[in-house]
Amino acid sequence: MAVKNRQIDLDNHLFAELERLGDESLTDEQLEKEIERAKAVSAVAKQINTSRANSLKATEYLDRATVNHPKLPEGF
Structure with a gap:
């Protein structure tokens, strides 16, 4: 299954x-909703980055254990 989103997509969402x-045009109520949304986005981004870091570590271990250089996991 091909990866639809890449690291740059996550970066774009965060920015x-x-x-x-x-x-600055947000009302207090709108800002409060946006803060809650930002917390959710941040939590998901953290999980994505943790998962990607683990995939990269696994690739590095495989690289050390084999003669052939494996490809980076999809999404990098």
Whole structure:
């Protein structure tokens, strides 16, 4: 199964959220909702990055254990 989203997509989502948080035209209520959304986005991003780090570590271990150089996991 091909990976649809790449690291750059996650980066773009995070920076878009940062821009929304900095929007000075938001009402207090809108800002509060955006803060909650940012917390959710941050939690998901953390899990994605942890998963990618683990995949990269596994690839590094395989690289040390084999003569052939394995490809990076999809999404990198």
